[in-house]
Amino acid sequence: MEPVGQVDALEVPRFAGPSTFARLPRREDVPGFDVAVVGAPFDGGVSYRPGARFGPAAVRQGSRLIKPYNPALDVSPFAVRQVVDAGDIACNPFDIGGALAQVEAGLRELTGDGATAITIGGDHSIALPALRAAHALHGPVALVHFDAHLDTWDTYFGEPYTHGTPFRRAAEEGLLMRDASAHIGIRGPLYDPRDQVDDARFGFTIVHCAEIDDLGVRGAAERVRARVQDAPVYLSVDIDVLDPAFAPGTGTPESGGMTSRELLGMLRGLAGLNIVGADVVEVAPAYDHAEITSIAAAAVVYELLSLPAKDRRLP
Ligand SMILES: N=C(N)NCCCC(=O)O
Numbered sequence: 566m567e568p569v570g571q572v573d574a575l576e577v578p579r580f581a582g583p584s585t586f587a588r589l590p591r592r593e594d595v596p597g598f599d600v601a602v603v604g605a606p607f608d609g610g611v612s613y614r615p616g617a618r619f620g621p622a623a624v625r626q627g628s629r630l631i632k633p634y635n636p637a638l639d640v641s642p643f644a645v646r647q648v649v650d651a652g653d654i655a656c657n658p659f660d661i662g663g664a665l666a667q668v669e670a671g672l673r674e675l676t677g678d679g680a681t682a683i684t685i686g687g688d689h690s691i692a693l694p695a696l697r698a699a700h701a702l703h704g705p706v707a708l709v710h711f712d713a714h715l716d717t718w719d720t721y722f723g724e725p726y727t728h729g730t731p732f733r734r735a736a737e738e739g740l741l742m743r744d745a746s747a748h749i750g751i752r753g754p755l756y757d758p759r760d761q762v763d764d765a766r767f768g769f770t771i772v773h774c775a776e777i778d779d780l781g782v783r784g785a786a787e788r789v790r791a792r793v794q795d796a797p798v799y800l801s802v803d804i805d806v807l808d809p810a811f812a813p814g815t816g817t818p819e820s821g822g823m824t825s826r827e828l829l830g831m832l833r834g835l836a837g838l839n840i841v842g843a844d845v846v847e848v849a850p851a852y853d854h855a856e857i858t859s860i861a862a863a864a865v866v867y868e869l870l871s872l873p874a875k876d877r878r879l880p
Pocket residue numbers: 612613688689714716728729803805816817847
């Protein structure tokens with residue numbers, strides 16, 4: 566059966582009707598699916614500005630202009646696989662551990678029959694249960710992590726589960742392959758020089774944001790490809806990897822970031838990797854202007870949906 570695609574924007578105006586991601590069908594509207602876009606509206610792990618709980622709704626709204634054909638990768642991602650919007654996972658806003666368990670259970674349920682999920686956060690703490698769910702299916706994964714921040718810190722106020730700590734927990738829990746993961750876009754002040762030593766110990770290499778000036782987008786993508794090779798990849802995009810000019814609507818903005826063109830170009834440069842799961846997190850729409858951040862995040866999700874579709878082209 567042909568996949569059910571988007572509502573036709575030449576028949577029903579883009580601004581009309583329900584706000585599913587890219588105006589795709591809801592999970593319950595089709596018999597089955599290959600890929601689910603799902604919201605994890607939880608922001609109980611933030612250290613600064615709150616509001617990422619409204620990220621999923623804002624990214625859906627920011628996705629209304631997306632069209633079916635992606636010329637940059639020469640694919641029609643919604644024609645070669647059934648992509649659905651699976652709604653939001655209900656997350657307890659008063660219980661971090663409970664919310665993370667709900668995200669893990671929600672993702673396991675969605676992906677148990679071989680589908681993949683792209684999760685829209687929510688703050689970055691939701692990447693930990695997403696990695697747990699990916700690990701349950703694939704074993705240890707290579708993490709490709711776009712962010713201004715390392716997010717491998719230990720605790721905040723003594724708390725282990727926060728948006729600054731998911732990848733330390735993931736390494737401790739054995740969810741990551743040894744020496745296969747990479748951070749891209751890192752910049753800004755650290756707490757201590759040892760932060761980077763700890764980070765390396767957890768198996769990460771860093772493509773610092775300023776290095777992209779010298780390596781170029783293609784060179785930076787090459788470094789990531791060489792690092793992960795054919796490992797199962799979990800791809801996590803903290804929208805604050807973009808400069809605040811390109812993503813003002815986020816909780817912990819850092820000056821001197823990537824342009825959205827660089828980020829989209831780097832994602833396209835990762836076509837062919839074995840991506841088993843992904844997220845886009847930290848969109849906090851209360852700080853956004855003119856949907857700049859949510860449109861960028863929606864474009865990131867679109868590229869993520871296009872990457873595996875590249876291998877599944879219609880004849
Ligand atoms: N935005 C994320 N995920 N992490 C930022 C942590 C910044 C801090 O140490 O407060």
